[in-house]
Amino acid sequence: MKNWTYTQRAVATGTAGLLALTLSACGGGSEASGDGASGGGDDVISVGFSQVGAESGWRAANTKSIQESLTEENGFALSFSDAQQKQENQIQAIRSYIAQDVDVIAFSPVVESGWDAVLEEAKAADIPVILTDRAVDSEDETLYESFIGSDFVAEGERAGEWVAENLGDQELNVVELQGTTGAAPAIDRKAGFESAIEGNENIEIIASQTGNFTRSEGRQVMEGFLQAHDDIDLLFAHNDDMGLGAIEAIEAAGLTPGEDIKIVTIDAVKDGMQALADGKINYIVECNPLLGPDLAEITKKVVAGEEVEKRIVVEDQAFDQAAAAEALPTREY
DSSP: OOOOOOTTEEEOOHHHHHHHTTTOOOOOOOSOBSSOSSOOOTTOEEEEEEEOOSOSHHHHHHHHHHHHHSOTTTTEEEEEEEOTTOHHHHHHHHHHHHHHTOSEEEEOOSSSSSOHHHHHHHHHTTOOEEEESSOOOOSOGGGOSEEEEOOHHHHHHHHHHHHHHHHTTSOEEEEEEEOSTTOHHHHHHHHHHHHHHTTOTTEEEEEEEEOTTOHHHHHHHHHHHHHHOSOOOEEEESSHHHHHHHHHHHHHTTOOBTTTBEEEEEEOOHHHHHHHHTTSSOEEEEOOOOOHHHHHHHHHHHHTTOOOOSEEEEOOOEEOHHHHHHHGGGOOO
16 A cells, blocks of 8 residues: 655554554534535535544634635535434435445544445445544444544543643542544543553542533533542543533632543644643643644645555644643644
């Protein structure tokens, strides 16, 4: 297969990259950004894209990147749909794109499982599929051309390693705000974090519950944690938005986020980075949402019949307070 190079991207090649697809995968808009998806002509590539939803600042940045990259000026006719966090909406959208006979279907799966049937329909219609941000757990890798996204297990590991290295010499009661149940980032970030702290008897996860990647549910669940436990030392949130909601709950309880309760999150969107720079969050692992340029380039190669990498891993950074303050002035998302 052909090697790819991207700005702020790292490519996972070979067998390890293919196997990683089953382990990892990184939260709107309305139908149609571009005029219909079929019959684009020789120089126009029609793409149907189904987005998870608009649940977070990360997802908004991801959507913006895709819509700004797949424009008519760049040679695309984009049909865009917002699944509103419902798998049935995505399946319906994909079937609509099949009926429109688009050139390429791309989507970020709400959950990992339950895609084989509709992807087999796309394959039967000879429409290639590209996965972005999140993976599917299908054993049949011929159902999609490529998967672009972060290594969520590695993100969770990086967060857990920071906790173990910087705070693991003291007893830590940890509460966890998980992402959407069944979603690849929720499954993988949890697994990575637990792997990194395994063997350290000082660190114990005393409560773990989904906040669905939203700020409002992050606050609500954190309020419940605070009522049930008076000995919370650290919060691990699967994304910034839930962590920001938790900060509101912590402050409402008369506690100081970042001091009374340490906070580690994933995403590194502007609001989260500002909270980190202000000392309310202690550490953030990045999940880069700017996948639009890569999706555009891969789509063109797929339509041209060129081979592409099955698994393309986005290069992510991590930030402490000083690094966040330095990065904020030029932060794109």
